[in-house]
Amino acid sequence: MIISIIQLIISIFLGIISGLIPGIHSNLISSIMLGIIPSNSLIPALSIMLGVASILAFYPSVFFGMPDDPTMISMLPGYNLYLKGKGLITLKIINQAILFSLIISILILPLTTVVYPLLYAKIEQFIGIILILAMLRLFWGEKRLLPAIIISIMAGALGYFTFNNSSQPLLVLFTGLFAMSSIYISWDNRSHPIKQQHPDESNTEIHIGTNILGIFGGFIADLLPGIASPAQVAIIFSPFLNGKPIRYIEFISSMVVSHIVFAYSTSMTIGKARVGVISMMSVITYENVLMGLAFFSIGIAIGVLILEFLIKITDRMNFNMNQFNLGVGVFLPILIFYMTGSYGLFLFACASALGVGAILLKVKRVYLMNALVLPLVIYYLFGG
DSSP states (O other): OOSOHHHHHHHHHHHHHHHHSTTOOHHHHHHHHTTTSOGGGHHHHHHHHHHHHHHHTHHHHHHTOOOOSTTGGGGHHHHHHHHTTOHHHHHHHHHHHHHHHHHHHHHHHHHHHHHHHHHHHHHGGGHHHHHHHHHHHHHTTOSSHHHHHHHHHHHHHHHHHHHTTOSSHHHHHHIIIIIIHHHHHHOSSOOSOOOOOOOOTTTOOOOHHHHHHHHHHHHHHHHSTTOOOHHHHHHHHGGGTTTOHHHHHHHHHHHHHHHHHHHHHHHHHTSOOSSHHHHTTTOOSHHHHHHHHHHHHHHHHHHHHHHHHHHHHGGGOOOOHHHHHHHHHHHHHHHHHHHHHHHHHHHHHHHHHHHHHHHHTTOOGGGGGHHHHHHHHHHHHHOO
């Protein structure tokens, strides 16, 4: 048996924990699973966990405005829809877009195994320049240009320093930049959730063209390092999204899944897995790719079912939002201190302050992604 029932249950449970609790990133869960799952069951176990976590991470991003990584930062418009009473409708559309993207991405996966090596061989020496152009594209049309540049430079400097001085740089950076700053903006005088409209066939229809575009965005994200965030890719494709938040969210949902599916391909073909969990699997053969995708699909299916269950019960849940924010706000610093020590906690505090600063300056938080991009630019242009 490739994976036992106990291992399956553990993978699902850890996927739920990773998806629903801000700060518990799937990379962190994967590092734990490496020590408790036998090597011959690692690919299916990690793939199932990744599938479940990837879906359920949309829930806290939409309902609490608490993204904790560069992927979920792109779902902040979903929180705005929640504030308008359309959170359940948003989640229903996300579920449909995810299933559509999974099917199409797997169907075209064999083509990517041919295309990725050809394209990467041609652009590898220009990746540093491409990343600079991608950064400049973020500033195009920006009305608050000076604050955006300042935040970008500070984020880049913090990122470079953290990557060179922390054992868990991604955990420290993105939990501080996004999750903690989200606690700040979501803290208000509301003690209870906002009443939500119920989804039905008339308000949950997906747009096929937008989802195809999202799948292509996932393909691009796996080709280039540093711009794997859907928020960054969405800016490139923004002229095609008609400025509608729900279309933007469909694009993001499709891209999140295709990005992971195609990461299995790049892991095998160019030796570059743009998803941390997949890089831990050492996926190097076509058979391993197929096995990983099969179990990832199972994880997606389980995650979709759980999300459907949450959609049905959310309106009946009655909890204090500020108490939830306070609980997460206490939990995250403790987690950071446990994982990285006092110095990591200091860097986490700096990242949190920078994230709040971006909000106070009314700067789009996508510029905080330069904490990842600028260190990569330095690496590809100067070798360190």
